[in-house]
Amino acid sequence: MEEVVEQAVGRVIEFMRSSMGEQFTIDDMARAAMYSKFHFSRVFQRVTGVSPGRFLSAMRLQEAKRLLVSTTFTVTDISHRVGYTSVGTFSSRFRASVGVSPTTYRQLGGFPPQTSALVAASTPVGPLAEGGGLGEVRGRVGTPRGDLPGPIFVGLFPDLIPQGTPARCTVLDRTGPYAITDVPPGTWHVLSTTAYPSFAGKPVRAVAEPPSVASAGPVTVPPGELVERIDLDLRPRGALDPPVLLALVDIRTIVLAATAAS
DSSP states (O other): OHHHHHHHHHHHHHHHHHTTTSOOOHHHHHHHHTSOHHHHHHHHHHHHSSOHHHHHHHHHHHHHHHHHHHOOOOHHHHHHHTTOSOHHHHHHHHHHHHSSOHHHHHHHTTOOSOTTHHHHHTSOOHHHHHSOOOEEEEEEEEOTTSOOEEEEEEEEESSSSOOSSOSSEEEEEESEEEEEEEEOSEEEEEEEEEOOOEETTEESSOTTSOOEEEEEEEEEEOTTOEEOOOOEEOEEOOTTSOOOOOSSSSTHHHHHHHHHHO
16 A cells, blocks of 8 residues: 555656646646545655655755756756746745855856855854753664765754755764764754765766665754664665755765865
């Protein structure tokens, strides 16, 4: 039964991909799944972890990232190709999710020079750092295939789409134990993804290689407490996983930060 449900959700995701430049509704997506609108929304969220609308938005921004670095289409053209009727709305959502404007993303080719910005952005400052009450999350990152070299990103996000600046994050040089400190009290999803090792700012692995991903949660971190054994099992990102939209372009930002610090 679960396989049938996943196939239905997969049909909708393929419909989203093939119709990305068009305007369509939740009713259209439900018809692609062959479910009622209300049943479809519940099923889609259960399978993917996010709502159909959030998943579609992430897919559109992920495709925009690809077009920005692989084509000469204007930002306006790209916004229309991924389904936005307003280039202003597209640009503001791109910046909020990815961390820089579409134009800057293109100019940098996906490799921002500010190597420590994402890790620094998730570091507590001011009264939050001084006031105590911050917690810690610990666990292990592993794979079914055994040890895996890094860099491997682990971060805390409010939901299952890794976008915007993480609440806190860390970078591992290989699979194994991790610890995220100074965690604000609250409920978080622990998300992990592999990075592209880099040399002189260029990726060693092909950019087209799909990342491995893992998630756990939601995890509630009480004030000042340690939450342990939040383990993550990396696996290749599949069609039912939300796209990875990290702040400051992508995971390679953190790769360069880790390289610079070593």
